[in-house]
Amino acid sequence: MVNEKKIDAVKREISPLKLADIIVLTALIILSVVLLVTVYGKTGEKVIVTYYGVSEEYDLGQDREIAIEDKLTVCISGGAVYVKDAQCPDKICQNSGAVKKVNETIVCAPFGITVRITDGKGGGNKVVTG
Amino acid sequence: MKKFFAAVFAAVSLFSCFSCAENYEYEYLEKDSAVFSGAMTLYVKLLGRDASSAFEEMSLTLEKIGSEISLTDKNSALSYFNEKAEENEKVKVSKETYNLISLALGFEKETGGAFSIGAFNLSELWGLDVDGYSGYDPFEDIPVKGELPDYETQVLSAKAHCDTSRLILTQEAGECFIEKSDGELKIDLGGIAKGYCADLCVGIAKRHSLKSALINISGNIVLLGGYYDGRKFVDWEISVLQPRPKAALYREEVCAFGSGGDISIVTSGDYRRYYRHESDLQLCHIIDPISGLPTDISLGADGKSYVQKPEIVSSATVLCGSSAAADAYSTALCVMGLENAARFLQENNDVCAIIFTERGEAHGRMYASDGIEFIKEDTYGEFRKYEKYAPA
Numbered sequence: 059m060v061n062e063k064k065i066d067a068v069k070r071e072i073s074p075l076k077l078a079d080i081i082v083l084t085a086l087i088i089l090s091v092v093l094l095v096t097v098y099g100k101t102g103e104k105v106i107v108t109y110y111g112v113s114e115e116y117d118l119g120q121d122r123e124i125a126i127e128d129k130l131t132v133c134i135s136g137g138a139v140y141v142k143d144a145q146c147p148d149k150i151c152q153n154s155g156a157v158k159k160v161n162e163t164i165v166c167a168p169f170g171i172t173v174r175i176t177d178g179k180g181g182g183n184k185v186v187t188g
Numbered sequence: 189m190k191k192f193f194a195a196v197f198a199a200v201s202l203f204s205c206f207s208c209a210e211n212y213e214y215e216y217l218e219k220d221s222a223v224f225s226g227a228m229t230l231y232v233k234l235l236g237r238d239a240s241s242a243f244e245e246m247s248l249t250l251e252k253i254g255s256e257i258s259l260t261d262k263n264s265a266l267s268y269f270n271e272k273a274e275e276n277e278k279v280k281v282s283k284e285t286y287n288l289i290s291l292a293l294g295f296e297k298e299t300g301g302a303f304s305i306g307a308f309n310l311s312e313l314w315g316l317d318v319d320g321y322s323g324y325d326p327f328e329d330i331p332v333k334g335e336l337p338d339y340e341t342q343v344l345s346a347k348a349h350c351d352t353s354r355l356i357l358t359q360e361a362g363e364c365f366i367e368k369s370d371g372e373l374k375i376d377l378g379g380i381a382k383g384y385c386a387d388l389c390v391g392i393a394k395r396h397s398l399k400s401a402l403i404n405i406s407g408n409i410v411l412l413g414g415y416y417d418g419r420k421f422v423d424w425e426i427s428v429l430q431p432r433p434k435a436a437l438y439r440e441e442v443c444a445f446g447s448g449g450d451i452s453i454v455t456s457g458d459y460r461r462y463y464r465h466e467s468d469l470q471l472c473h474i475i476d477p478i479s480g481l482p483t484d485i486s487l488g489a490d491g492k493s494y495v496q497k498p499e500i501v502s503s504a505t506v507l508c509g510s511s512a513a514a515d516a517y518s519t520a521l522c523v524m525g526l527e528n529a530a531r532f533l534q535e536n537n538d539v540c541a542i543i544f545t546e547r548g549e550a551h552g553r554m555y556a557s558d559g560i561e562f563i564k565e566d567t568y569g570e571f572r573k574y575e576k577y578a579p580a
C-alpha cells in the first residue's frame with residue numbers, strides 16, 4: 059500500500075515535460091547533429107586504393123593519376139578523387155563521381171578495386187589478406 | 189618550488205631521450221613492381237637507411253627465381269624438366285631452386301601428402317594448371333567447361349605419375365641437379381615459390397638492417413618488426429577478406445587480427461580461380477593430390493561420376509614464421525578439409541590459421557587456432573554468420 063503511493067508520486071513528478079526540458083533536449087540534438095556533420099564531413103587527407111589484397115596510400119593534396127594495370131585510372135585532383143577511366147563492364151565506379159570526405163569510397167565491383175578516403179592519421183599498419 | 193621545476197624538467201628530458209631512441213628521420217619507402225612479366229607482383233613498405241637498395245635486390249632475386257621455375261616460359265629450367273627431360277637425365281638448377289624443391293618435399297611429408305609439387309599432371313588433366321589457366325574473368329560469367337576426365341582411364345593414370353619419390357636431387361662439385369626416375373613426372377612449384385621468395389626477401393631486409401618491413405609477393409605477406417607510426421612501433425592490423433562476396437557486391441573484410449610482426453601470412457582458397465562444368469559442378473584450382481580430384485568434388489558412389497562436396501574450405505589464412513611454410517600449409521589446409529585441418533593445427537603449435545568453409549552458396553563454419561588475437565570480429569556483420577567449429 060505504502061509502495062504504491064510512492065510510485066504514484068514519482069510518476070506525477072516525472073511525466074509532464076516542462077518547457078525548459080524541451081529546450082535543453084532540442085539544444086542537445088542540434089549540438090550532436092552539428093558535431094556529427096563536422097566530424098564525418100571532414101575533408102580527408104589520404105586516398106587508399108585496395109586491389110587484390112594490396113593497399114596503397116596516396117596524398118589527397120597531390121594531384122596525380124594512378125593506373126591500376128589496364129583496368130582503372132584513378133585521378134586525384136584538387137583534393138578530390140574520381141575514376142577517370144574504367145574498363146569494367148558496368149562503369150558504376152566511373153559514373154559514381156568524385157569523393158573527398160573521410161570514409162567516402164568508390165568501388166569497382168567487377169575488378170574488386172576500392173578507393174577509400176581516410177583522415178591520414180594511422181592506417182599505415184593495415185594489411186589485407188584473402 | 190625550484191626543486192619541483194627541476195624535477196619536472198629532468199623527467200621531461202629523460203622521457204624525450206627515450207622517445208629519441210626510436211625516432212627515425214626517415215619514412216617508409218613504399219614501392220611496387222611486376223616481376224617476371226607480371227607473373228608475380230612485389231609490393232613493399234620498407235623502413236631503414238638502406239631501403240632502396242634492399243628493394244632493388246629483392247626485385248632482382250624474384251626475377252632470377254621466377255625465370256627458372258616459370259611454367260609459362262617454355263625455356264625455363266623447370267619447363268625443360270617437365271616437358272623434355274628424359275628418365276634419369278640430370279637437369280642443372282640454381283642453388284635456390286634446389287633448396288626450394290627440398291623444402292617442398294619436406295612439407296609434403298609433414299602434411300601427409302596434402303601438399304605436393306608432384307601433382308602437375310593432374311592439374312593439366314583437369315585444365316587447372318597454374319600458369320596456363322587464365323581463371324575467372326570479371327567480364328564473363330564463370331567459365332563453363334565440357335568433358336570432365338574419366339576417373340579410371342584418365343585420373344588414375346595421371347595420378348600414377350605424380351609420385352615425388354621418383355624425383356631425385358643431387359649435388360656434384362657445388363652444382364645442383366634434379367632428375368626423375370619416372371619420365372612422365374612433372375612438378376609445379378607455384379604453391380610454394382611466392383612464399384619462398386618472400387623468405388628470401390626477409391633475408392635481404394635483415395642484411396640491410398631494415399627496422400620494419402611489409403613485403404607482399406602476390407598476396408604472400410611478410411611483416412618484419414612492428415609498424416612505425418612516426419613516433420613508436422605499434423602492432424599491424426591484418427584484415428581477412430570474405431572468400432566470396434555475399435551481402436555486398438565485393439569482398440568485404442570479415443575479421444581482423446593484430447600482430448607485432450616477424451610473421452608470414454598467406455591465404456589460399458577456392459575462390460580465386462574456378463570454373464563450372466556443364467553438369468553444374470564447380471571446380472576450383474586446388475588439386476587434392478591424394479584423391480586426384482579438385483578439392484571441391486569427390487567420386488560418386490558408382491566410382492565413376494563426380495559429386496560436389498557438401499562443404500568445402502573456401503579460405504585458409506595461415507600465420508607462421510616461414511612464408512614458404514605458410515604458402516604450403518595454406519594449400520594443404522584447403523585440401524585436408526575442416527576437421528583434419530583443425531587436427532593438424534592442434535598438433536603443430538607453431539602454425540596458426542583461420543579457416544572458413546562454405547556449404548554451397550551458404551556460409552559454412554569457421555575455425556581459428558588459439559594463437560589468433562581478433563581485434564575486429566564483425567565489421568560488416570558477416571563473421572557471426574559462420575558457425576564456430578570447436579574440435580572435440
Ligand SMILES: [Zn+2]
Binds near residue numbers: 144146148152169
Ligand atoms: Zn568499375
